[in-house]
Amino acid sequence: MKRVYVNEEWCLGCHLCEYNCAFANSGMKDMATALKGKTIYPRIHIEETDNISYAVSCRHCTDPICVKSCIAGAISKVDGVVHIDKEKCVGCLTCVLVCPYGALAPGETGIMQKCELCLQNTCGEPACVKGCPNHAIVYEERGDAE
Amino acid sequence: MNSYVIIGNGVAAVGCIEGIRSVDKDGNITVISEENHAVYCRPLISYYLEHKTDLTHMNYRDEHFYENMGCEVIYGKKAVQIDSKQKQVLLDDGTALPYTSVCIATGSSPFVPPFEGLNTVEQCYSFMTLDDTLALEKAIHQDANVLIVGAGLIGLKCAEGLHGRVKSITVCDLADRVLSSILDTECAAIMQRHLEANDIQFLLGDTAVKFDKNTAFMKSGKQVSFDILVLAVGVRANTALVKDLGGEVNRGIIVNTKMETSIPDLFAAGDCTEGEDISYGQKRVLAILPNAYMQGHTAGVNMAGGNAQFDNAIPMNSIGFFGLHAMTAGSYDGEVYEEKTDCKLKRLFTKENRLIGFILIGETERAGIYTSLIREQTPLDSINFEMLRAVATTAAFSPENRRKKFGGVV
Numbered sequence: 001m002k003r004v005y006v007n008e009e010w011c012l013g014c015h016l017c018e019y020n021c022a023f024a025n026s027g028m029k030d031m032a033t034a035l036k037g038k039t040i041y042p043r044i045h046i047e048e049t050d051n052i053s054y055a056v057s058c059r060h061c062t063d064p065i066c067v068k069s070c071i072a073g074a075i076s077k078v079d080g081v082v083h084i085d086k087e088k089c090v091g092c093l094t095c096v097l098v099c100p101y102g103a104l105a106p107g108e109t110g111i112m113q114k115c116e117l118c119l120q121n122t123c124g125e126p127a128c129v130k131g132c133p134n135h136a137i138v139y140e141e142r143g144d145a146e
Numbered sequence: 147m148n149s150y151v152i153i154g155n156g157v158a159a160v161g162c163i164e165g166i167r168s169v170d171k172d173g174n175i176t177v178i179s180e181e182n183h184a185v186y187c188r189p190l191i192s193y194y195l196e197h198k199t200d201l202t203h204m205n206y207r208d209e210h211f212y213e214n215m216g217c218e219v220i221y222g223k224k225a226v227q228i229d230s231k232q233k234q235v236l237l238d239d240g241t242a243l244p245y246t247s248v249c250i251a252t253g254s255s256p257f258v259p260p261f262e263g264l265n266t267v268e269q270c271y272s273f274m275t276l277d278d279t280l281a282l283e284k285a286i287h288q289d290a291n292v293l294i295v296g297a298g299l300i301g302l303k304c305a306e307g308l309h310g311r312v313k314s315i316t317v318c319d320l321a322d323r324v325l326s327s328i329l330d331t332e333c334a335a336i337m338q339r340h341l342e343a344n345d346i347q348f349l350l351g352d353t354a355v356k357f358d359k360n361t362a363f364m365k366s367g368k369q370v371s372f373d374i375l376v377l378a379v380g381v382r383a384n385t386a387l388v389k390d391l392g393g394e395v396n397r398g399i400i401v402n403t404k405m406e407t408s409i410p411d412l413f414a415a416g417d418c419t420e421g422e423d424i425s426y427g428q429k430r431v432l433a434i435l436p437n438a439y440m441q442g443h444t445a446g447v448n449m450a451g452g453n454a455q456f457d458n459a460i461p462m463n464s465i466g467f468f469g470l471h472a473m474t475a476g477s478y479d480g481e482v483y484e485e486k487t488d489c490k491l492k493r494l495f496t497k498e499n500r501l502i503g504f505i506l507i508g509e510t511e512r513a514g515i516y517t518s519l520i521r522e523q524t525p526l527d528s529i530n531f532e533m534l535r536a537v538a539t540t541a542a543f544s545p546e547n548r549r550k551k552f553g554g555v556v
């Protein structure tokens with residue numbers, strides 16, 4: 001299965017992926033209307049220290065602990081993609097407590113969100129990858145255990 | 147063909163069903179469900195009262211689950227005995243179900259102390275099951291004064307659920323603080339202040355000793371009048387089926403990392419068990435949903451002839467009230483690293499080069515990174531712990547470790 005990977009050496013730490021992600025999932029047509037002057041809730045985030053930066057998003061783990069831990073039965077794995085049912089999620093944050101990658105966070109309403117590879121939104125392919133100016137984020141197959 | 151019998155129909159049972167089916171697509175699975183409901187999310191009963199979910203969304207699995215998994219569910223019946231010689235499970239209606247292996251996933255039951263005069267209280271409820279919740283919902287009204295006995299997770303979640311739907315809510319507990327099983331005095335005080343700011347009243351270090359109709363007589367001599375009483379004093383693991391056979395039982399049914407009990411072909415999973423807590427180095431009842439699922443799944447795989455181990459269990463809770471979240475994990479022992487402000491707190495507990503526990507209040511972003519250090523028993527000298535103490539970030543891991551985490555399939 002194709003997943004999103006990031007190359008630390010090439011990541012500029014420009015945070016553009018965060019904006020592209022928030023826009024792709026906003027359901028709006030115009031980026032300025034969607035994001036300008038607003039707090040954004042992207043599903044990918046840059047981790048950075050003095051000398052490195054890289055983007056983190058859901059790993060769509062082979063054996064996802066968030067799925068097993070969700071107290072609302074709201075997280076499932078469908079065709080390899082870890083998916084949150086927003087109608088079922090109650091925002092208890094148990095998934096935040098267990099995800100080893102720090103890849104889930106609540107959205108504006110307190111309901112959880114995470115990268116679902118832009119498969120459900122109009123972008124159709126990961127917006128973070130499409131918009132990465134240095135091609136540090138890629139969407140590819142890297143040997144699957146499944 | 148194998149015949150699997152699962153006693154109980156909660157999350158541990160679902161883990162077991164899915165575990166069995168990951169190995170054996172054909173064996174017969176029979177689930178005995180005392181509750182007359184398909185599996186639902188027990189922790190959501192308070193969210194139901196809050197209208198944050200509803201009966202359809204509380205289902206733990208979709209409506210075709212049992213059918214898709216090829217299991218038969220016997221509703222409204224109770225397993226009363228296991229005959230380990232004849233290898234059959236006996237139900238309360240006399241039915242005998244033959245088994246190849248059994249998973250005991252019976253959960254726990256509310257513990258009701260023998261309060262004097264409790265039988266004179268007309269409106270008295272527990273808060274464990276969906277039926278409890280629906281009965282409580284029927285009883286409440288805008289003018290009702292509610293007394294909840296027990297300021298643990300269940301009592302306080304009940305208080306949150308009832309907030310806004312009744313006139314007043316008072317919670318009493320013999321302990322001197324709220325959430326005493328997971329929080330120390332200082333942390334509990336932060337949560338208590340927040341609950342009080344949301345109109346929940348407390349009587350701590352004090353509990354009801356006697357009831358007379360609508361009055362509770364407290365240990366301190368105070369009297370509290372109420373319209374509705376909720377008892378959330380504590381729970382007891384349902385261990386009788388194994389105990390009766392002379393199997394090894396402590397506060398829960400003793401299981402090993404394969405979820406085997408001391409009796410051949412009997413497995414157990416979930417709130418009814420006591421398994422190894424690696425942060426503590428001893429067996430403990432870990433009555434949390436993730437544990438129930440993972441134990442159930444492990445049991446299921448092994449029952450079907452596979453080989454699964456669940457050897458990194460720890461206690462872990464994410465619990466929020468009125469928007470303030472607290473997360474706790476592991477054991478609170480060893481050295482403490484602390485950061486705190488008025489309404490935020492972080493405590494990390496380290497021992498012998500390992501993180502063994504934490505308490506986070508208010509700021510809980512990416513807490514799973516800490517949890518994974520406990521579960522994986524990561525040596526702290528292999529990471530930049532100073533960086534990690536301040537913020538939960540994977541940047542504190544070595545480049546090789548990060549490459550493993552982010553460079554391939556995990």
Ligand SMILES: Cc1cc2nc3c(=O)[nH]c(=O)nc-3n(C[C@H](O)[C@H](O)[C@H](O)COP(=O)(O)OP(=O)(O)OC[C@H]3O[C@@H](n4cnc5c(N)ncnc54)[C@H](O)[C@@H]3O)c2cc1C
Nearest residue numbers: 154156157158180188189224225252253416417433434435
């Ligand atoms: C109000 C509340 C809030 C909670 N919040 C959280 C939370 O935020 N996070 C978290 O991790 N956990 C939480 N929990 C705990 C969580 O619900 C349990 O850990 C989990 O449900 C355990 O699952 P289980 O399958 O082991 O047991 P249960 O869900 O208790 O299921 C056991 C089932 O077996 C049935 N049974 C028992 N004996 C028999 C028998 N002899 N024959 C047939 N059937 C039998 C019982 O009726 C029951 O339906 C909460 C619990 C409550 C009550």
